Amino acid sequence: MQDRVLEVCAQxxxxxxxxxxxxxSPDDIAGWDSLSHVxxxxxxxxxxxxxxTPDDAMDMLSVRLIKLVLTERGAGLD
Amino acid sequence: xxxxxxxxEGQTARASLVIDExxxxxxxxxxGDRNPLHVxxxxxxxxxxxxxxxxxxxxxxxxxxxxxxxxxxxxALWRGQEIxxxxxxFLGDRLEVRLTVRRASRAGRxxxxxxxxxNQDGRMVMKGEARVSVVEKISDRREVTPRxxxxxxxxGSSRGIGAAVALRLARSGMAVVINGRTMTDDLxxxxxxxxxxxxxxxxxxxxxxxxxxxxxxxxxxxxxxxxLDIVVHGASTPISTVPVQExxxxxxxxxxxxxxxxxxxxxAAAVPGMRERKFGRxxxxxxxxxxxxxxxxxxxxxxxxxxxxxxxxxxxxxxxxHGITVNMVSPGLTVTQLVEHxxxxxxxxxxxxxxxxxxxxxxxxxxxxxxLTSDEASYVNGQxxxxxxxxx
Numbered sequence: 150m151q152d153r154v155l156e157v158c159a160q161x162x163x164x165x166x167x168x169x170x171x172x173x174s175p176d177d178i179a180g181w182d183s184l185s186h187v188x189x190x191x192x193x194x195x196x197x198x199x200x201x202t203p204d205d206a207m208d209m210l211s212v213r214l215i216k217l218v219l220t221e222r223g224a225g226l227d
Numbered sequence: 228x229x230x231x232x233x234x235x236e237g238q239t240a241r242a243s244l245v246i247d248e249x250x251x252x253x254x255x256x257x258x259g260d261r262n263p264l265h266v267x268x269x270x271x272x273x274x275x276x277x278x279x280x281x282x283x284x285x286x287x288x289x290x291x292x293x294x295x296x297x298x299x300x301x302x303a304l305w306r307g308q309e310i311x312x313x314x315x316x317f318l319g320d321r322l323e324v325r326l327t328v329r330r331a332s333r334a335g336r337x338x339x340x341x342x343x344x345x346n347q348d349g350r351m352v353m354k355g356e357a358r359v360s361v362v363e364k365i366s367d368r369r370e371v372t373p374r375x376x377x378x379x380x381x382x383g384s385s386r387g388i389g390a391a392v393a394l395r396l397a398r399s400g401m402a403v404v405i406n407g408r409t410m411t412d413d414l415x416x417x418x419x420x421x422x423x424x425x426x427x428x429x430x431x432x433x434x435x436x437x438x439x440x441x442x443x444x445x446x447x448x449x450x451x452x453x454x455l456d457i458v459v460h461g462a463s464t465p466i467s468t469v470p471v472q473e474x475x476x477x478x479x480x481x482x483x484x485x486x487x488x489x490x491x492x493x494x495a496a497a498v499p500g501m502r503e504r505k506f507g508r509x510x511x512x513x514x515x516x517x518x519x520x521x522x523x524x525x526x527x528x529x530x531x532x533x534x535x536x537x538x539x540x541x542x543x544x545x546x547x548x549h550g551i552t553v554n555m556v557s558p559g560l561t562v563t564q565l566v567e568h569x570x571x572x573x574x575x576x577x578x579x580x581x582x583x584x585x586x587x588x589x590x591x592x593x594x595x596x597x598x599l600t601s602d603e604a605s606y607v608n609g610q611x612x613x614x615x616x617x618x619x
Contacts, residue, residue, distance in 0.1 A: 174579065208572065210579035217572040 154216055157196050161189045174211040189215075197224040232361060234331040234338055240297035242289045243323040246281045246316060254282050268318075278317040286316060286344045286353050289324035298326050299338055299361045308342070310355035321347040329356070336361045378452040379600065380404040380445065380497075382435050382489065383462030385414035387563030388512060391589030392459050392596045393417055397426035399597060401457065404448040405430050408462075427452070435462040435489035436481075445496035454500055457600045458493050460486075461512040463565060468524035482531035486511075490538055498546065507551030508600040511539055512592070515559040515615050522573075536611060543609030552608040554599050558587040559615040582617030 152166070158173070159166035162180040175181040181189075190206045193199070193215065199222040209215045244250065255261045263270030264280050271279045287310070294303050316322055323345045330339040337360055344353035379396045383389040385407030394417065397403045403421060407414040410432045421428040429451055433440040448455045462485055469478070490511055501507025514532050516522060521529045535555070542553040560566060560577045578586045591614055598604055599612070 174584075176584065208576050210576065214572065214575050214579060217575055221572060 153196060154193075154212065154219065157192050158189065158212060158215070161185055161192050169212060171213040171216070172211060193219065197222075199224050231363065232331075232333045232336065234299060234328055234361075236328050236331055238298060238328040238331075240293045240326045241323060242293050242297075243321060244285075244289055246285065246318055246320050246322060248318065250285060251279065251281055251318060254285055254288075258282070258284075276315065276317070278319060281316040281318065281320070281322075283312050283316075283353075286312075286322060286324060289322065289344070290326070290342050290357065293324060293326045294340070294357065294359055298328060298340065299359060302362045302364065304360040304362050305357060306337075306360050307358040308355060310342070310353065312353050314346070314350060314352045316344075316346060316352050322352070324353075326357075336363070376402075377456040377600075378402045378404070378448060378454050379457035379459065380406065380448050380455055380493075381459040381461060382406045382493070383460075383512075384417060385411055386417075387461075387565055388558070388561060388589045388592045389459070389461035390417045391593040392461060393428075394420060395590075395593035395597050396457070396459075396600065397421040397428060398424065402427035402452040404428070404444070404452070404455075406435070406444065406462070407432050408434055435460075435492070436484035438488065438492040438495070441489060441492035442496045445493065449500060454504065455497050456501065456504070456506060457508040457510075458497050459510045459512075459596055459600070460490050460493055462489055463512075465568075466525070466528050466565060467568060469527070470524055471526040474526045478527040479530050482527055483534060486531045486535040487538055490535060494542060498549075498551065501546075501551050502549045505550040507546065507549070508604075509539075509542065509546075509551070509553040510596050510599045511535055511553075511555050513539075513555040513557035513611055515557050515613060517557055517611065518613050518615065539611070540609050547608050550605075552599070552604065554604075554607060554609065555611040556592055556595050556599065557611050557613050557615075558592045561587040561589060561592065563589060581615060585616065587614055587616070 155166045155169045158169055162178050162185060164178060164180065190201055194201055197219055199219065201222065205218045209218055251265055255266050260282060264274055265282055266279065268279055291305065294305050325343045327341040328338055329341045337358065340357040340359060342355045342357050343351060346352050379401045381389050381393040381403060384393040384405040393403050393405045403426065405414060405417050405428060410430065414430050414432060418428050418430040431444050431447055433444045435441060445455055464481060464485055498507065513536060516525060516529050517532055517536055539553050539555045546553055559581065560569065560574060574586060578584060595612055595614060599607060
């Protein structure tokens with residue numbers, strides 16, 4: 150579910166899901182730092198029952214990239 | 228190349244001048260030499276001369292004219308003069324001054340000149356010897372074809388970056404020769420877009436990997452538009468992502484033929500005309516893969532583009548003295564059909580990692596190419612301009 154990505158991000162970063170878009174990134178979300186990014190990876194792995202690689206984690210630099218990586222990992226977002 | 232020391236022993240130059248009141252009074256005025264012998268007829272008579280005697284250095288003024296304007300001409304630096312005045316020159320005389328090259332030292336860039344002056348009766352009134360240095364120009368803003376009359380050839384301009392470059396150059400007033408491997412709807416569309424906007428364009432399909440076809444292409448461009456001033460080499464063939472151990476030399480050669488072979492053929496065909504006109508611009512399309520760590524699976528592409536970059540640097544050295552610059556523009560991942568095979572994740576990641584947070588566009592490259600082809604870029608040569616939205 151696309152919305153679930155936003156929900157997970159909203160929860161980790163402490164912002165309303167409605168404020169997030171595919172373009173959201175550490176550039177415009179104050180709470181998205183290296184510490185919360187680790188929390189985000191764990192939360193995404195749990196929420197979508199996937200295992201992410203260190204490269205995947207490094208590449209998740211925006212909501213759009215999170216969705217692309219999760220799709221590659223077979224998360225079935227649609 | 229024009230000989231910048233075209234002097235031979237025995238070479239001569241002449242100048243003549245009628246010594247009238249105007250000449251004498253003008254010299255007296257600026258030099259302050261108002262010796263009555265020169266400026267007052269009665270005084271001249273009182274010294275035993277029938278007419279006023281001209282200032283001796285007026286003769287030298289003609290020597291100066293010949294040195295500055297004839298032999299050696301502009302760039303002359305008059306270093307020394309031995310002189311003997313043999314007879315007076317009078318008001319009303321017709322003076323003829325003659326320079327003859329006695330010695331021409333190319334190594335020393337120096338001329339020794341015999342300087343002689345005669346009156347209207349053929350009598351020698353002055354003789355001497357001048358030493359003149361021929362100074363080399365260290366900077367030269369050459370006269371070039373006005374920008375609006377320039378002609379550009381853009382290889383690989385049926386779509387993507389090449390098409391954007393062709394449109395951009397046409398918009399700046401250049402006549403443009405567009406090119407694709409074959410005549411396609413895309414090439415036709417670019418041609419129409421330029422024509423509709425009032426631009427001058429011809430579409431000339433040919434295989435850039437074929438040197439004979441390239442020679443014919445340049446010949447056609449020159450015949451239609453009268454010259455070829457600018458070449459932008461953007462042609463490519465489809466690129467695939469393959470691990471290096473699976474790359475055959477044939478794969479590299481295919482790209483090499485288009486990038487390096489094409490560039491060599493374009494240089495061979497276009498440089499003679501550019502040298503003649505002392506103006507030329509080559510801009511070749513590089514890749515950001517040359518700038519940092521190359522992306523995985525691109526061995527053939529990176530190898531061929533690296534070779535092209537080597538050719539750019541070497542050509543810049545050879546052609547710079549002729550007013551021809553050779554540069555490369557290396558955009559980051561640009562959204563065109565050429566990179567259709569690149570996964571969405573890679574494209575998105577490249578955009579996120581750029582300080583500008585986006586991928587390059589064809590227009591980004593077109594504007595930099597337009598700059599490199601301009602007069603303003605006449606001192607940019609042998610460079611690879613990164614277009615990646617930030618430091619690399």
